[in-house]
Every structure is written in C-alpha cells, then in structure tokens.
Amino acid sequence: MPIVKSVSRAVTQLLQSPGCGCGISVVPVRCLGISPRQVASDASFHSVSFSESEHPRVLITGGLGQLGVGLAKLLRKRFGKNNVILSDIRKPADDVFYSGPFIYSDILDYKNLREIVVNNRITWLFHYSALLSAAGEANVPLARAVNITGLHNVLDIAAEHNLRLFVPSTIGAFGPTSPRDPTPDLCIQRPRTIYGVSKVHAELMGEYYHYRYGLDFRCLRYPGIISADSQPGGGTTNYAVQIFHDAIKTGKFQCDLKPDTRLPMMYIDDCLKATLEVMEAPAEALSMRTYNISAMSFTPEELAQEVQKHVPELQVTYNVDAVRQAIADSWPMNFDDSNARKDWGWKHDYDLPELVTTMFSFLGSDSRIAQAN
Numbered sequence: 001m002p003i004v005k006s007v008s009r010a011v012t013q014l015l016q017s018p019g020c021g022c023g024i025s026v027v028p029v030r031c032l033g034i035s036p037r038q039v040a041s042d043a044s045f046h047s048v049s050f051s052e053s054e055h056p057r058v059l060i061t062g063g064l065g066q067l068g069v070g071l072a073k074l075l076r077k078r079f080g081k082n083n084v085i086l087s088d089i090r091k092p093a094d095d096v097f098y099s100g101p102f103i104y105s106d107i108l109d110y111k112n113l114r115e116i117v118v119n120n121r122i123t124w125l126f127h128y129s130a131l132l133s134a135a136g137e138a139n140v141p142l143a144r145a146v147n148i149t150g151l152h153n154v155l156d157i158a159a160e161h162n163l164r165l166f167v168p169s170t171i172g173a174f175g176p177t178s179p180r181d182p183t184p185d186l187c188i189q190r191p192r193t194i195y196g197v198s199k200v201h202a203e204l205m206g207e208y209y210h211y212r213y214g215l216d217f218r219c220l221r222y223p224g225i226i227s228a229d230s231q232p233g234g235g236t237t238n239y240a241v242q243i244f245h246d247a248i249k250t251g252k253f254q255c256d257l258k259p260d261t262r263l264p265m266m267y268i269d270d271c272l273k274a275t276l277e278v279m280e281a282p283a284e285a286l287s288m289r290t291y292n293i294s295a296m297s298f299t300p301e302e303l304a305q306e307v308q309k310h311v312p313e314l315q316v317t318y319n320v321d322a323v324r325q326a327i328a329d330s331w332p333m334n335f336d337d338s339n340a341r342k343d344w345g346w347k348h349d350y351d352l353p354e355l356v357t358t359m360f361s362f363l364g365s366d367s368r369i370a371q372a373n
C-alpha cells in the first residue's frame with residue numbers, strides 16, 4: 001500500500017508540474033532492430049540544441065503547399081538560405097528548387113525523416129504536411145494517415161532529437177458545440193471533420209510530449225489564410241483566395257459558401273510573422289503551448305463588396321457546396337486571441353481593406369481590365 005501511495009504521489013507531481021518533467025524525462029525511441037528501447041533524455045525543458053548565438057537549422061515538412069514556400073522565404077531571410085530546408089513529396093517548381101535547399105521527405109517514412117533530421121543537424125522543425133478540411137472529408141483514410149500517423153512520426157523524432165517543433169492547428173479544431181463568437185483558447189473542442197479531429201489530437205499530443213518529455217512544442221491555431229502567390233490546397237476557406245483570381249481573370253465569381261458565412265481570416269504575411277514570433281518567444285513568456293491568432297472575420301458578401309471597390313464589374317453568384325457549408329457552419333465566427341497578444345505581443349498588420357488592396361497590388365488588378373480591352 002505505501003508503495004502504491006508513493007507511486008501515485010510521484011505521478012500526481014508529474015501531472016501537476018508546471019511543465020517540467022525533467023527529473024524523469026525519457027524520450028520515446030522507435031524500434032531499432034527488434035527491441036524497443038527507451039533512452040534517458042538530457043533534454044532540458046527550456047533549451048534547444050543550438051547555442052543562442054547560432055542560427056537554428058530548420059526543416060519544413062509539407063513545404064510546397066500554400067504556406068511553406070513563403071515560410072521558407074521568411075526564415076531564410078532571417079537565418080540564412082542554407083539553414084532552411086524545404087521538403088515535400090511533390091516535385092518543386094524551378095524557382096522554388098533553385099531558391100534554396102529542397103529535399104524529398106514523406107512524413108509517413110519514419111526512418112527517412114529521422115535520417116534527414118540527423119544528417120542535416122536539424123534543430124527546428126515546422127510540420128506543415130496535412131490534408132486540409134475538404135480534402136480530408138474526400139479521403140478520410142489518407143487524412144488519418146498523413147495528419148495523425150505522420151504527426152506521431154514527427155513528434156517522436158522531435159522528442160528524440162531535442163528539436164523545437166511547430167505544428168499549426170486551425171479554426172477547424174473547433175466544432176458546433178464550441179462557443180463560436182468569440183471562440184476562446186480553452187473551450188469545448190468537438191470538431192466533426194477528420195481534419196479537425198486530427199488537429200485536436202495534434203494539440204493534445206504536442207502538449208503531452210511537452211509536459212511528459214520536455215519537448216519544446218509550439219502551436220498556433222491559424223484562421224483561413226489568404227495569399228496571392230500560392231494556391232490553397234483543399235480547404236473550406238479557399239473561396240477567399242479564388243475570388244481574387246476570378247475577379248481579375250473573368251470578372252465572375254461563383255462562391256461555394258452562403259453569402260453570410262462568417263469565418264476568421266488572415267493575410268499570409270501576418271500568419272508567417274506570428275509563426276516566427278512564437279518560435280522565437282522566450283519559453284517563459286508562453287503560458288500555454290497552443291494559441292489562437294486572429295486578424296479579421298468576414299463573410300463572402302463583405303469580401304465581395306471590398307473586392308468590388310477594385311473591380312466594380314465583378315459579378316458574384318452563390319452555388320453552395322453542402323459539405324463545405326456544413327464545415328464552415330461548425331467553425332468559429334470570431335477568434336479570441338487575447339492570450340497571444342498578452343503573452344508574446346502578437347499584433348496583426350492587415351485588416352480587410354488592407355488585405356484586398358495588397359492582394360490586388362500583388363496580382364495586378366489592372367490586368368483583367370487590360371485583357372478585356
């Protein structure tokens with residue numbers, strides 16, 4: 001009985017510790033050969049494996065999607081071109097391939113991923129590979145594999161090699177029973193998409209590895225991200241990117257969500273800025289490991305009105321996609337990001353008018369008018 005009591009006391013202390021299980025931390029190591037092994041970790045809770053005067057050595061998984069190339073550009077500016085490796089399972093375009101290191105990496109191949117981390121002495125990992133909400137509903141087994149099994153591989157390798165790990169979560173990690181206006185950091189999370197379920201799993205597993213093994217896990221819940229020079233992949237918020245391209249190319253846009261569907265959105269520069277800021281924030285500043293970040297919320301109708309200020313002849317029609325609409329109706333309408341603002345000074349730069357002006361200056365709003373003439 002006394003043994004049972006002291007074991008339970010030790011477990012209770014671990015669970016209640018404010019984040020440091022250092023005394024007994026053991027990192028999980030996969031089967032090497034035939035027997036599973038556990039190796040005592042010297043990972044200290046707040047440290048990373050490069051000296052503060054050096055730049056981190058960065059790996060980005062799933063880097064050829066909407067966000068990865070822009071992230072690589074930002075990080076290379078800060079840490080040097082050769083310190084940031086983009087990876088994906090797709091073939092990069094020439095300009096991406098020649099802009100800095102690129103490597104093939106399938107996150108479902110644990111040994112290959114580990115080899116890349118070891119051979120390149122990676123210290124920071126940004127885990128961007130995923131199937132997004134609509135793509136996930138179209139192929140649940142693949143979404144489960146990439147978003148859940150892939151995350152497990154990344155977590156184990158990050159813990160084993162003492163990496164600082166960033167995993168993005170999403171407004172999609174909330175569901176119809178969450179408070180939607182606004183949605184705080186801590187509340188009911190019962191999403192109804194495989195994407196949302198996998199992201200809640202990622203948040204919880206990352207935080208568990210943080211408390212259990214000392215993994216330096218950091219996570220932001222992104223809103224729908226809007227970018228000019230990269231295409232979104234399989235998301236419910238895609239309409240908010242497509243409208244710009246269609247306004248310029250054809251002057252006609254068919255929206256797959258209802259005109260009054262309000263969702264949190266963000267311009268890509270703000271998203272990437274927040275990502276770098278939270279990764280550089282001192283550990284002591286982080287009262288949590290998963291934060292909401294927010295910039296603006298709008299409906300398709302409100303976005304269309306703002307776009308029409310630049311392309312007045314734009315015609316918008318609505319042809320609602322039932323799957324995407326059901327997903328959007330279960331997501332937050334407004335995001336409460338007060339903890340991010342308080343803890344590490346998060347502040348967005350782009351509101352709706354600024355976003356629309358920036359998108360058109362990037363895409364060249366005159367080109368459609370020029371083509372039409």
Ligand SMILES: NC(=O)c1ccc[n+]([C@@H]2O[C@H](COP(=O)([O-])OP(=O)(O)OC[C@H]3O[C@@H](n4cnc5c(N)ncnc54)[C@H](O)[C@@H]3O)[C@@H](O)[C@H]2O)c1
Pocket residue numbers: 061062063064065066067068087088089090105106107108127128129130131132146150168169170171221222223224225226231232233234235237
């Ligand atoms: N874009 C958004 O609006 C948004 C919003 C919230 C969160 N996020 C999150 O940010 C991250 C990046 O989003 P994105 O918009 O760039 O996604 P995306 O769909 O555009 O790109 C995902 C990338 O993952 C790659 N991938 C798929 N399977 C893989 C595998 N087995 N191994 C390695 N790579 C694989 C794909 O080839 C693709 O290039 C994702 O985790 C996403 O959930 C994005």
Ligand SMILES: C[C@@H](O)[C@H](N)C(=O)O
Pocket residue numbers: 132133134169170171172195222223224225234235236237238
């Ligand atoms: C919101 C986000 O996670 C993604 N853009 C999606 O719509 O699936």
